[in-house]
Structures are given as C-alpha cells and as structure tokens.
Amino acid sequence: AQSVTQLDSQVPVFEEAPVELRCNYSSSVSVxxxxxxQYPNxxxxxxxxxxSGSTLVKGINGFEAEFNKSQTSFHLRKPSVHISDTAEYFCAVSDLVGETSGSRLTFGEGTQLTVNP
Amino acid sequence: NAGVTQTPKFRILKIGQSMTLQCTQDMNHNYMYWYRQDPGMGLKLIYYSVGAGITDKGEVPNGYNVSRSTTEDFPLRLELAAPSQTSVYFCASSYRGLEQFFGPGTRLTVL
Known part of the structure; x- marks a missing residue:
C-alpha cells in the first residue's frame, strides 16, 4: 500500500518570497x-x-522538486512566488506505470498556498 | 482539441434519485479515472479503466458504477443518491498511465 502525507495544510507567504511545500510518501515498490x-473552481x-533519472525535477511556472529516496520525500519549491501562484497543491504517488497493469495515483490531502501582497 | 470534458458542471439531487455523470476525452487515451474530492481530503479514486470493456474498483467504489464501452467515454452512475455522495467529481485520462489530464469537475449536492 502507498500513502502520501503533505505536512502543511496551509502555507501563507508574501509575494516574491521563497516557498517550500513538503511531501512525504510511503510505498513498498518503486515510485x-x-x-x-488546482486553481479555484x-x-x-x-x-x-x-x-526516473535526475532527482531534481523542474516543472512549469518556475517550480521544482527534489526526490529524496532516503528521506522518502518530494518537496516542492519556488524561489520567488507571485500572487498568481495562490492555489491548492497536491502531491501524488503512482504505484505502477505500465501499459497493461494500470496506474493509480494516491493523493495527499493538499496544501493551500496563499501569496499575499 | 477539448481534452477531458465533463457534464453537467453542477447538479442538485434528492436522496434516492439516480444520475449519470458524463466524461469524454478526445486524446485517444486508454486509461480513464473517476475521483471524488472532499474538503481537506484530497482526491479519492472511485473507479478506473485501462481500456474499453475493462474497469476496476478504486479506493471508494461503494454507491457507484461505471462502464467503458468506447475509448472516449467513461460515465459514472449513481443509483441511489445519498448525502455522503455530495462532493466534487473529477474525471481524468492518461496515456500509458503517466501524466493524468483532468476535466473541470462536476459539483454534486445531494439533499
């Protein structure tokens, strides 16, 4: 069985400040x-x-995350946030990725990021 | 290319009524999923399908049914609506089980 824990339900920050949203996971197989x-509505x-591959992953909108196998973490970071980054963020783990076996995501409970001016 | 579309956007049901939530994708994805989202609970998988004619239960399947007669469509059926089924429902699809693309959601209230 797999699970995901997002350590903060709400993270308020000021515009242009750095942010880290924390995610820990557990799984008995490769993850x-x-x-x-998720923006409102x-x-x-x-x-x-x-x-697979590099443990530092870059995404859209200037976000990046680092996979840490020993600490079973996948924290999301952004060096400077904007008002438009206000949204809910979900970490998820997939138990299996394959053509015939199915792939199911298990989601964390979400972190509401609020960027204040 | 519309991606994943869901209808209706909103619906209010009375206890005991039934309804079908529609989901269609035009990306020729083989995998499709139904989730429900409740405040502070993240998303829970209801049912999923790896191809036409193949469906399987997720984490919270009770009270729901699905079918997958075509690659494009994956309807979710509620037979006897209960207040516990008040939620926001999301349909998603993916190719080979990688990135999932989500629809805009259906907000359902059961009174």
Missing part, C-alpha cells in the same frame, strides 16, 4: 511522484513529475 496544482493541472 513515481507528481505535483499537481478548476480541475488539476500537472506541475511536474519524477519517473
């Missing part, structure tokens, strides 16, 4: 990790993903 963003949009 594939994702961060999604919209569906989820992929920010970035880790499948």
């Amino acid at each position: 594939y990790l994702f961060w999604y963003v 919209q569906g989820l949009q992929l920010l970035l993903k880790y499948l």
Whole structure:
C-alpha cells in the first residue's frame, strides 16, 4: 500500500518570497511522484513529475522538486512566488506505470498556498 | 482539441434519485479515472479503466458504477443518491498511465 502525507495544510507567504511545500510518501515498490496544482473552481493541472533519472525535477511556472529516496520525500519549491501562484497543491504517488497493469495515483490531502501582497 | 470534458458542471439531487455523470476525452487515451474530492481530503479514486470493456474498483467504489464501452467515454452512475455522495467529481485520462489530464469537475449536492 502507498500513502502520501503533505505536512502543511496551509502555507501563507508574501509575494516574491521563497516557498517550500513538503511531501512525504510511503510505498513498498518503486515510485513515481507528481505535483499537481488546482486553481479555484478548476480541475488539476500537472506541475511536474519524477519517473526516473535526475532527482531534481523542474516543472512549469518556475517550480521544482527534489526526490529524496532516503528521506522518502518530494518537496516542492519556488524561489520567488507571485500572487498568481495562490492555489491548492497536491502531491501524488503512482504505484505502477505500465501499459497493461494500470496506474493509480494516491493523493495527499493538499496544501493551500496563499501569496499575499 | 477539448481534452477531458465533463457534464453537467453542477447538479442538485434528492436522496434516492439516480444520475449519470458524463466524461469524454478526445486524446485517444486508454486509461480513464473517476475521483471524488472532499474538503481537506484530497482526491479519492472511485473507479478506473485501462481500456474499453475493462474497469476496476478504486479506493471508494461503494454507491457507484461505471462502464467503458468506447475509448472516449467513461460515465459514472449513481443509483441511489445519498448525502455522503455530495462532493466534487473529477474525471481524468492518461496515456500509458503517466501524466493524468483532468476535466473541470462536476459539483454534486445531494439533499
């Protein structure tokens, strides 16, 4: 079984400040990790993903995340946030990625990022 | 290219009524998913499908049914609506189980 824990339910920051949204996971198999963003009254949009290779992953809108296997973490960072980054952010882990076996995402409970002027 | 579309956007049901939430994707994705989102709970997988004619239960399937007769469509059926099914429902699709593309959601209230 796999699980995802997002350590902060709400993160308020000021505009142009750096931000880190924390995500820890547990899984008994190889993992594939994702961060999604949800703007108000919209569906989820992929920010970035880790499948293999470099542990530092860059995504859209200036976000990046680092996969740390020993600490089972996948924290999301941005060096300077904008008002428009205000949204809910979800970390997710996939148990298996394959053509016939199915792939199911397990989501964390979400972190509401609020950027204040 | 519309991506993943869902209808209706909003719906209010009375207890015991039934309805079908529609989901269509035009990306020729083989994988499709239904999630529900409740405040502070993240998204929970209801059902998923790896191709036409193949469906499987997710984490919270009770009270729901699905079918997948075509690659494009993946409707979700609620037979006897209950207040516990008040939620926002998201449909998603993916190619080979990688990045999932989400629809805009259906906000359902059961009174």
